[in-house]
Each structure stands twice: as structure tokens, then as C-alpha cells.
């Protein structure tokens with residue numbers, strides 16, 4: 542494996558927050574004597590990412606994902622631990638480092654609100670000191686990949702959320718960074734725009750060999766883009782490895798979706814496995830992966846089947862099962 546482009550060792554970020562008690566008396570008291578508590582947003586994580594990898598960085602709300610991405614891009618100083626990205630220490634924010642990375646946050650925007658994206662692009666050209674020819678080449682490539690032709694001339698405030706996100710991505714990539722930190726880049730987008738952004742991220746990764754670390758609550762993004770996932774919960778790493786292996790380990794079962802020619806009572810369906818859902822026209826039965834072929838033969842022989850498909854359990858369920866079991870293990 543080539544040397545890591547992202548290396549994280551013993552990384553921690555603790556926030557000191559003012560604790561406010563409810564009630565007027567407590568509020569007055571807090572004016573004179575403030576009490577603080579420490580939020581351990583990131584609490585000792587280690588991982589390494591090789592150049593060109595696309596890695597999903599996952600976890601439930603408040604797990605510490607955004608905090609980690611901000612430390613990796615140099616926006617936040619770690620409380621403890623070491624971070625190296627493309628050979629640099631992010632918190633020093635050296636110009637050479639900033640030219641290698643980008644952070645895109647789906648919830649924040651960098652486009653200038655009243656101006657067309659083309660003007661933000663020109664500003665970024667100056668900020669990153671991009672030679673004119675290279676800039677024009679990149680703009681034309683990104684315009685074609687993201688279909689920006691009709692968008693870059695309109696003021697950003699007139700663009701739809703999805704159109705704006707495409708321009709945000711272009712603005713963030715004009716300097717051709719080698720490392721992309723994408724924090725929920727598809728949040729709030731409709732399914733077709735989500736798929737456009739996904740295809741674009743993949744195309745950029747393949748074209749430039751860029752490394753991608755991506756957070757998303759949409760498991761379709763993760764399934765489509767990330768062969769590897771790093772999962773954290775409450776500031777700690779709970780899984781780092783192959784996404785398919787994780788699914789097999791956490792949910793070693795399959796779902797058989799059966800379309801029925803006539804209604805079948807649930808009691809009869811349960812002879813073939815655990816009934817996940819059923820109605821007059823179709824049923825979903827869950828069985829262990831090793832038992833799929835036997836169950837399929839029995840279903841075909843014993844039920845009025847018009848169509849049958851075998852599916853993996855949804856990734857959302859794999860993830861919530863992983864969070865549940867890791868919390869149980871942490872509690873015991």
C-alpha cells in the first residue's frame with residue numbers, strides 16, 4: 542500500500558461548554574458563577590487513508606464527524622493527538638497545504654450570495670494563485686462534468702439548492718485539490734441531484750486520483766461511493782474496514798422479496814423465515830445468508846409466486862445495528 546495521505550493518531554477534541562441550568566434563580570446565579578463541562582467530541586481516534594481512496598466517514602448525529610473533518614482541514618486545533626494530511630500539519634494552515642485540500646460543507650456556502658458563481662470562481666483563482674490557463678481548463682472541465690453552463694452567470698441567490706451545490710463543488714475544486722473532505726455534500730438534494738453529485742465525486746476521484754473522505758446520512762451515497770468506511774460514535778472509532786464485510790458481519794441475513802399471485806396468510810409465510818412485511822400482493826421474508834437457496838426452493842414450491850428477488854438488508858439497518866451493538870458493548 543502506498544504511504545498514507547491522511548494519518549490520524551490519538552486525535553482528540555474536547556470543547557469546554559458553559560452549562561446553563563433551567564430556571565430564573567439558576568440563571569442569576571450563573572451570572573456570578575459559571576459552571577463548565579467538557580464535551581469529548583473526538584476522544585482518541587486513529588486511522589490512515591491511502592492516496593486515491595474513497596472512504597465514508599460515518600456515525601450518528603453528534604458522533605464527532607464534522608469536528609474531525611474541521612481538524613483535518615486545519616479549521617480547528619486538536620486538543621491532543623497528531624494529524625498529517627498530504628505531509629502537512631493542518632493546523633499550521635500553510636499555503637502549500639491549503640492548495641492540496643478542500644472542505645465542502647453541504648450546510649454552509651462559500652459562494653458570494655449576490656454575485657454569479659463565475660465571480661466566486663475568479664476570486665478563488667486569485668486566492669489560490671491559479672495560473673490563467675490552468676484555471677480556464679479546470680473551469681471548462683468542471684462546467685462540462687457538472688453541467689454548469691446556464692448557472693454560472695446567475696446570482697447565487699437565484700439558484701436552487703441543487704444548482705448551488707454543483708457550483709459550490711466547482712468553486713471548491715478549482716485549485717484541483719488532492720484531498721477532498723466532503724461533509725454531507727448531498728444534504729437536502731432531490732434523488733436525481735444526489736445521484737449527479739455522487740457521479741461527479743466519483744469522476745473527479747478517478748480523473749485526478751484524489752482522495753475522498755465523505756460524511757453522509759444518506760446510505761445510498763456511501764454504498765455508491767465508498768468501498769471502505771470508518772465509523773465513529775461518541776468520539777470513538779467503532780469500525781474501520783470494508784463496507785461489505787461490515788454488512789456481512791453485522792447483518793448476515795438476506796431478504797427474499799416475493800410477489801404473490803394471491804394473498805397468503807402471514808402464518809403460512811412464517812414457515813419460510815422471519816416475515817419482515819406482507820400484504821395481499823407481496824411479502825418480504827428474512828433468512829440467514831447460508832439458508833437462502835434452500836428457502837428460495839421451498840418458497841417456489843410452496844407459494845403462488847409471480848416474481849422473486851433476493852436482497853441484502855438495507856444499509857441503514859446495518860448501521861443502526863452497529864451503533865446499537867457498540868453502545869451495548871461500551872455499556873457492559
Ligand SMILES: Nc1ncnc2c1ncn2[C@@H]1O[C@H](COP(=O)(O)OP(=O)(O)OP(=O)(O)O)[C@@H](O)[C@H]1O
Pocket residue numbers: 556557558580581582600601602603604605606607608609
Ligand atoms: N463549537 C462547539 N462547541 C461545543 N460543542 C460542540 C461544538 N461543535 C460541536 N460540539 C459538540 O461536539 C459533538 C460532536 O459534534 P459534531 O458536529 O462533530 O458531530 P457530527 O458527527 O458531525 O454530527 P451530525 O451528524 O449531527 O452533523 C456534539 O456533541 C456537539 O454538540
